[in-house]
Amino acid sequence: NAGVTQTPKFRILKIGQSMTLQCAQDMNHNYMYWYRQDPGMGLKLIYYSVGAGITDKGEVPNGYNVSRSTTEDFPLRLELAAPSQTSVYFCASSPSWINFPDNEQFFGPGTRLTVL
Amino acid sequence: AQKVTQAQTEISVVEKEDVTLDCVYETRDTTYYLFWYKQPPSGELVFLIRRNSFDEQNEISGRYSWNFQKSTSSFNFTITASQVVDSAVYFCALSEAGYGGSQGNLIFGKGTKLSVKP
Numbered sequence: 001n002a003g004v005t006q007t008p009k010f011r012i013l014k015i016g017q018s019m020t021l022q023c024a025q026d027m028n029h030n031y032m033y034w035y036r037q038d039p040g041m042g043l044k045l046i047y048y049s050v051g052a053g054i055t056d057k058g059e060v061p062n063g064y065n066v067s068r069s070t071t072e073d074f075p076l077r078l079e080l081a082a083p084s085q086t087s088v089y090f091c092a093s094s095p096s097w098i099n100f101p102d103n104e105q106f107f108g109p110g111t112r113l114t115v116l
Numbered sequence: 117a118q119k120v121t122q123a124q125t126e127i128s129v130v131e132k133e134d135v136t137l138d139c140v141y142e143t144r145d146t147t148y149y150l151f152w153y154k155q156p157p158s159g160e161l162v163f164l165i166r167r168n169s170f171d172e173q174n175e176i177s178g179r180y181s182w183n184f185q186k187s188t189s190s191f192n193f194t195i196t197a198s199q200v201v202d203s204a205v206y207f208c209a210l211s212e213a214g215y216g217g218s219q220g221n222l223i224f225g226k227g228t229k230l231s232v233k234p
Contacts, residue, residue, distance in 0.1 A: 033221070033222075035222075040125075040226065040227075041226050041227075042120070042207055042209075042224030042225050042226045042227055043207070043222070043224045044224070045221050045222070045223075048221060058221065088159070090161065092222075104151075104163050104166060105163075105222060106163075107160065107161040109159070109160050110159055110160065112159075
């Protein structure tokens with residue numbers, strides 16, 4: 001199993017550009033999450049999904065959109081990039097809610113995004 | 117409201133010293149879960165331990181030990197005989213049972229940066 005994979009690893013955007021951060025997992029997990037980590041801070045939840053076709057906002061959703069058309073993929077979309085979105089983005093997944101919430105979230109390696 | 121506080125921003129020790137990282141949490145739920153993650157300089161997040169609110173037993177894993185005390189809402193992490201490879205940022209996190217789709221969302225502290233010098 002590859003676990004949780006994220007692409008790209010690094011990206012520099014200009015203000016106003018758009019991009020999609022890709023996240024995929026091959027563990028058949030229903031729950032998936034997007035977090036952002038700002039320097040010197042812990043991670044904050046942007047969006048989460050409890051299954052294909054179901055998404056909901058986390059603590060800091062403004063400026064982002066998500067979709068979940070399959071169990072495996074959970075892309076994060078930035079429509080109009082702003083300097084405030086400079087951060088490291090982590091995707092995570094966890095198993096079915098039957099064993100929830102006493103379970104571990106598996107994290108991807110992160111995407112470092114800079115908006116200039 | 118739920119919150120995790122790691123008051124120690126940075127700690128520096130010399131190899132072989134013991135070090136304790138503090139974590140204080142706030143929650144209204146009676147069922148919740150506490151986690152510690154390690155983030156080495158390479159940037160990935162490494163799961164260390166998970167604890168549920170009904171189990172206050174301390175846990176030891178090699179040089180690592182955790183002290184969970186509900187009375188003080190604390191979940192402290194001790195590294196015994198620290199090593200240079202322990203240098204990393206350590207995050208404490210809280211997950212509430214909640215209801216609906218909000219279960220499992222992790223609320224992170226700001227992290228404690230540990231530097232272990234040879």
